[in-house]
Amino acid sequence: MPAKYTALRSEHERLGASFTDFGGWQMPLKYRSELAEHHAVRRSAGLFDLSHMGELWVTGPDAAAFLDHALVGKLSAMAVGKAKYSLICAADGGVIDDLIAYRRSADRFLVVPNAGNAETVAAAFTERAQSFQVTIDDASARTSLIAVQGPRAEQILLRLIPADQQDRLTTLKYYAAVEVTVTGLDLLVARTGYTGEDGFEIFVGNDVAVQVWRAIEAAAAEGELTPAGLAARDSLRLEAGMPLYGNELSREGDPFAAGLGGVVAFSKEDFVGRAALEARKDAGPARRLVGLTGAGRRAPRSHYPVLKDGVVVGEVTSGQPSPTLGVPVALAYVDAQYAEPGTALQVDLRGTPEPFEVTTLPFYRRQK
């Protein structure tokens, strides 16, 4: 497989990015300093290329009924203009992907799966759509996605929007999307993100991706907006307590163990994975996803054992020194009896058990 690059490759190279493979894509890992990029998003604004993410358009009279069948959530109950976080599960209840669905009209949705799962989700959609009046259009290859995240994101974007449309952005609620003219182009702008900050994700055709990226850069004052790579994206989402597919979510796990039971709507008609998920819900997860916070300097990393009195009771899925909090934080699956916030546990940090405490997620919550 040759490496895939997004339409913004030239911009990343101009900005001095170092690249990393992510889901088969060569994506910017960082530009200069992932810590500076992280802090920029928390304090001002960051600019991200998320064009590796998938974009699947689901259109037709059965679009809502189809998504109710294909996903675990009740998408038919969502108002036009809104967005919803959901999961697509296998028949055995394992998580195929986590994704966001945007309802653009009564019979049209945009679904955004993760980069590494986009083709799998598209194939599952096509397979699950057979008895529905719906078309699945995989627009991933022709669509770019640019995110502006951080407290200054709204002010920066407003400078690119005509005066008579400003209120579309200022009144846009979290987890909603709207068509706005940005730098002269009619674009879909969503108030969603993966950083724990206010921010926007902007869907653009590949042909105008560079134009939009540069317009956003130009709209920001000196030091107001920092291009940010996947390293910062990962540390930001971890602080925000958000799962990463492949770390916290997988085919082996289930939504209840991940604390996502609320995403599963048993109040609707039959859906793929329902029977298995009901059984899992009734049994209750053996292990639960928790936050762990330490007081030392050394950070847990993926796959490190979690201990209680020297006995392994869990495993770390993500961990880092938190740039914002200044202490090590981690997400881990631990035996359900130790999942209560305040529980004292240890993490085996390369042979040395270090004390960690189960903490409520998210680790970081922005001041509204």
Added chain:
Amino acid sequence: MPRVVAGLQYSDEHEWVAREDGGVVTVGISAIATDALGDIVYVELPEVGATVAAGDTCGEVESTKSVSDLYSPVSGEIVEVNPAAVEDPAAINADPYGTWLFKLKDTEDGPLLSAEEYAAKHGGEL
């Protein structure tokens, strides 16, 4: 390409080695190492007085993204560690060849590469 400084020796674990008068050897990590690690947030150095053998783990360097062991490129006794590197690990990123980590004496070399060999083997720029 990360910078490799001429006149130093290097280990395959990306430590650089400088020789001072009086048989003291100074050790740090190369720009290839700092480039791969990213922003360093914590460094753990060996104890002064400890005796280490070439190739031994004697500390660790942790960044937001990853963690890596620190190996001693030579055998000998640790005579000094750099508190400035512990205090401000970002200095290692900013100046990897100017921010030494530890010094040893009575040393015996492990397998070391010249700057030219190291740059060619690990993709650095002299």
